[in-house]
Amino acid sequence: MRTLLLTLTLAFVLSLPIVQAQHDLTKDYIAVRALFPNYQYQIANEWNWDDFSAGFEFEYGRHLSGPLSLAFPFKIGKANYPIDATGNSVTEGGLFNLDALLQLRPFNSNVFISPNIFAGLGANYEDLRRMNFALPLGIGLDFKLGGGVYLSTKGEYRIGFTELRDNIQLGAGLKFFLGGVPDNPAGKDTDKDGIVDTEDQCPTIPGTAKAMGCPDNDDDGIANTKDACPEEAGPASTNGCPDTDNDGIINSKDECPTEAGTAANNGCPDSDNDGVINSKDQCPNEAGPASNNGCPIRDADGDGIVDANDECPNAAGPASTKGCPDRDADGIADKNDACPDVKGTAANRGCPDTDGDGVIDSVDKCPNQPGPASNNGCPEITQKDKETLSFAARNVQFESGSSVLKAGSNAILDQVVDILKRYSDYSVRISGHTDSSGGDDLNLKLSKARAKACNDYLVSKGISASRLTYDGFGETRPVGNNATPQGRTLNRRTEFELYQK
Template sequence: MKQLSKLLVVILIVAVGMNNLQAQDENNPWQIGFGVNAIDVFPTGDDDALTNFGFQTGSFGSEFFNANDHWNILPSISYVSVSRYLSDGFSVGVRGSLNRIENLGDVRVDDLSHYAVDGTVKYNFLKNTKLDPFVEIGGGYTWVDEIGAGTINGGIGLNYWFTDNIGFTIQSSYKHAFEDYLVKHFQHLAGLNIRFGGTDTDGDGIYDRDDACPEVAGLEAFNGCPDSDGDGIEDGKDDCPNQAGSKEMNGCPDADGDGIADKDDACPNEAGLAALAGCPDADGDGVADKDDECPNEAGPAENKGCPWPDKDGDSVLDKDDQCPDVAGTVANNGCPEVTEEVQKQLNDYARTILFDTGRSSIKAESTSVMVDIIQILNEYPNSKFTVEGHTDSVGSQKLNQTLSESRANAVRDFLIDKGIGASRLTAVGYGEDKPIATNNTRAGRTQNRRVEINLIK
């Protein structure tokens, strides 16, 4: 325990010196730690040094976590540390540790005393988190059985904070001795940390750790937070911290008395409705008068407060009418419906379309009938149609199928070229599969060679 006394004296001297550092803005800048440490020589493979002690060890890195065979642990508090936070995650400190060496590599030895004093520079990666990883570098002096030497150290660790002030830490460091006669080794630490030393940044007599507004001077009644407008509501809970108001309005004024704070009231000097951000609605249509183009005539918001028109008088409002300038039916979204008579007339025209023999090119003499078809299609702008191609049974079935598809597409392309929307027309070929007359006579075959344009229902 003689060594422990020396160690504690050194730590206290360093702590007093560190207390003279410039004050920091962070709460709890001081941290003390204590716990147990384990010394492990085996993973370093420090053959030369161990030879000087009369022992040999294994290769670097082997059996790093073999605590039973290689770790040396003193079953009591065997390290104490103190550190001071600087800024940006950096802190400096000093740590002292004691141990008893019984394992040097794979070899058992008589008890060798081990104690060390180390200076540390630590960097914490995260702020204000329970899991707090860090890296550490530093240097110090280590004695093994009264033989001492300087070391340079590097380590990694992890804190877990149960509260803002108390946490658990684990750490592993490698200590590289400058002198050949001292053994290089790993030191593992596990223990508790305590943080303390709060400051009063804003000078309001309330320490930062207890100050809800540590950087702004405030009142004790509000846990250190200010009340700038003096309305008895602290600024953090006051929706209008620079304008005196009432508690009912969360610290804001209500000039027109409509129960809506002026800051939220689109019409602060005219009493109105909460649903309309404090503005009035004379015609009760749910559109505030300031936004209502017909303030005295109820209408929907989509039409700026005015009623929807129905220009063609077909009982389908223009907004829903796909043919607002032509009277239609409700069932057909305001557009006229294709009747059976119109469908028949359309196909009477379509069946007269003539093509060059064995080809899909439309003959010039069919131009007039195509014009008639276009006029009918334009009268029903929201209706969609299928252009169907048919052939007689002369020739191969495959050739007839191809020809029917080509002729159907030729008619569709012609109609699209003349202004009919492509999305309204679909082309399909049926070849010789759907005859309307016998294929055994010339007249029948003539009827079967046709194009039909049918409404898609």
Template sequence: MKHLNRLFVAALMFAGLSSQAQDSNNPWAISFGANAVDGGRVSAASKFEDQFSQYFNLKDYWNFIPSVSYVNVSRHVGNNFSFGITGSVNKIDKFVWERPQVPGDYPVTNPGDLMYFGIDGVIKYSFMDMLKSKWLDPSAHIGGGYTFLGDASAGTVNGGLGLTFWFTDQVGLSFQSTYKHSFDETRIPDQDVASHLQHFAGLTFKFGGKDTDGDGIYDKDDACPEEKGLKEFNGCPDTDGDGIADKDDSCPEVAGPKEFNGCPDTDGDGIVDKDDACPEVAGPAAMQGCPDTDGDGVADKDDKCVDVKGPRENDGCPWPDTDGDGVADKDDKCPEVKGTVANNGCPEVSEEAIKRLNDYAKTILFNSGKSSFQKQTYPVLQSIVAILKEYPSSKFHIEGHTDSDGAEAMNLKLSKDRAAAVKNYLIENGVAADRLTSEGYGESKPIASNKTAKGKAQNRRVEVKLAD
């Protein structure tokens, strides 16, 4: 069984090389396993091709102990380089010694189970990134150290190759072969540390990586180091599963397409639901995604008259037009009387209406020398009131005139009083005061001769005119 164990260890070491296989995520690594010291005297060979001629001669030249006999601790320092320290122990019972009396004669001797100790610094370069491999990790290394063999010891310069097969991101099977060039070769047994090969085989474990959120992605490569996420999103979560990481998703809790930054558009109107005032009914962007059936600029949801155009101020309904004259009541100064648009919804005073007014005005009778009305005049005044109410937005001017009988000053005063009396009656009977003005002109504006009774009768008059 002992020999089988040795053959198994030898078979592992036969594959070659490495250790210290770590990266920036797991900067630290520890390797341990078995080592073998090749007792063939490499530096004594006469030809280069002979230097490694006994490399595979495990039986005659390799020294090893079937147990854990080396430990390496290393740290990644960047750009595929790592630095480590290796400590190894062995027992040498086979070694090539040159007999001085027979130059070139290198018999294999048993030096008497000499204890072997090595402490070595190693600078390694990994080719795994160059190969773009996830599991195959070849490497090369250089370094130096100190070797103790029995009572002898010597410094060495080292170099070699390695290979690690990674089973996982952190566990691998590693092999390494190192040539140690000695600076002390006395070629005297028990006093000589000859140049030699040392082989290593064991397990490597990487560690030291930080994964705060425990999602299997190291903080160094995790775009969301404090939130558990997915590898395809560099460690960021995708809560709604729409293929857009939450950090880039405008609607992280509701699935949506990439063209809308992860937000849904339920009605398909090109406006995402979160910005759509009517997310379930298609509408234009100008209406914040809501329809406007009558095209009046008021969205249907706010329009009380969906099928009829109307202004926003009236909730999308047309303004009422009580008198039907085409002028909305809100703008119609005469909302209950049909008028014209040009006159703000009020009827325009026609020449015929002015003629009727003055026909009535000519029949107004006053008591002689006074401004009071004769009884039969009241129906005439009521007729004037009725006509003026037909034109509620129009303003009128009442004029009083007299004949030339009597003093001029008296006539002027009388005409003023009579015009005012007519105005006051109209106001008292429902005509707005701000629509009426009055003035008396006495005998200054006759329309007939004051030399005849008929002419004088015509000059004693009241006139109603449309005011500007």
């Protein structure tokens, strides 16, 4: 229901500028109606006459212009207000509405049946204690009884700004136009275009005042019957056809409608009078043949660009670089290209910057990932990722005296995999270390095996082996005191160091 009404409101707003009907009813009015509100429809979603309560509506309407009026209905009555969304609990209270509505009457009102649509803003002072607001949208239908008196009916859906306050309101009563409406308005206007027949050159066909009552589709003051271009506004000098550049050639026959030209060139300018119009003349101020694009035959390097427009007249090059050589065809002339054999961008003086970080590929150690120049064009490793690598170094564990990873280490190594995938241009150095327990040779061998086990796990998870190096250092690089249990624990570690190649 809301979607339908919002669609009707949009149609109402869009129709305002195009409604052209002339109206006999240009009077203010008052209306008195019986009122029937229903607050239960939004919950029950079905039409039940038992859900309607009763009241009265008093409305004052002020005519604005043409089909538009401004209405102010005041409503008083009873209403069954929902307390919750089940619809099983209601409270009977007072209804005190005051609305401001914009009303559109699309047809001549001096007819037997006159429809209207309206939308606006309404306020309800509920039980004289609580104020809530709504968006009323609705349709009215008036039936002429005689003079300025109408049987007036209306129905509206009110979209509440407060929960459980959407409602339907129906009304029926009488509408009185102040001063009355004559059944036969003075001043005969057969075609109802607002121009009386005595002043209307087309009294049976609706038209505009500018065209003396005759149809004028483009509103240029020239009646359609005399207008060579009735759908496009233009001056009388060109029989109502547009001539934007005022060269005496109408737009529809002018190949250059925004530049004054001559009839010989179909409305296009030719400054040097060589028969080649300016837009196609590479030398618009020097006469030359069409075979040379309007330029004198001067092309020392034979690249098809005349010397006058060739920045490198003695070295052949394309038009995109104004006649200068461009070996890598990147649109930057070799003389201005810092990388003349590799395509690049003007911002980098012709050098490529694949990741667009402002560091050209030739000096960018991470050409596929943006990073600051201070870090060689590589993304800086976040503190969080550094902490993850430090945690992995301390917590990747192996079976006692073995290079077999414990099952709990897989999840830690998976975090290392995630980091390597995000820093795809970095390589990693894996270093195995032991404490001083056991023999030196055994410790060295064990540390290398453990580093390789981590290397193999990372490869199995899709990390390229070309990005990995590993080695073991046994007990030779302690970070703790091997004389204490805590120190030996710190010394048993596998480190992961990210670096740029």
